[in-house]
Amino acid sequence: MKFPAGIIVCAHEKGWMDESGTIEWLEKVWNKRPGALFKKPAILVWDMFRAHKTDEVKNVAKNMKTTLAVIPEGLTSVLQPLDVCLNKPFKDRLCKMWSEWMCSGMAKLTKGGNLMKPEISLVTQWIKDAWVSIPSAIIEKSFRKGCISSALDGSEDDAMFDDDMTEADDEK
Structure with a gap:
């Protein structure tokens, strides 16, 4: 099956993440980020x-x-950039693409009259398109709001309480 450029698809046979899946992600995704080739030191923040x-x-x-760097238990929703600002606009974009597909007449029914799922290659294209459509300003704000890349001078220490950094920015 052909997937869009830049999309990596991996799955655990039982549908969950484990140590080997985490290592696979580190090797196939994290180790391909800008600067990784030159072993540039980096920090990875996760739960x-x-x-x-x-x-x-x-x-x-x-x-x-x-x-x-591990986010302390119970603080993922406050400090993890995806949870703070990115998941909602990303999922909203995916939902919109699925709805447009449903309304376009592209969705087909099985012989029994049930809705057929879209091809995985189409879903991966939606994922790529949804991610690309997130403005970099929202990504940057999510790290500041999660206090991960705040200014060292303390000028952004209260960014996590700034409500202007959430859904209002989704549509930009």
């Missing part, structure tokens, strides 16, 4: 999920010159 904290995952990250 308390047990597969993020295994010794093997820590060793793989260390070999990639990546420092792991």
Whole structure:
């Protein structure tokens, strides 16, 4: 199956993430980010999920010159950039694409009259298009709001309380 350029599809046979999936993500995605080729030191911020904290995952990250920072339990919704500002506009965009597909006449029915799911290649294209449509300003704000890339002089320490950095920016 052909997927859009830049899309990597991997799946666990039981549909969940584990240590090997985390390592695969580090190798196939994280290790392909800008600067990774030159082993430029980086920090990776993620939640308390047990597969993020295994010794093997820590060793793989260390070999990639990546420092792991784990968001304390219960604070993911406050500090994780995806949860803070990005998931909602991303999912809204995906939902809009699915709705447009449904209304376009492209959706087909099975012999039993049930809706056929869209082809995975189409869904991956929607995912890519939805991500590309997120303005970089929203991504930057999500890191500031999560206090991950705040100014070192303390001038942005209260960014997490700034309501102007949430849904109002989605449509830009």
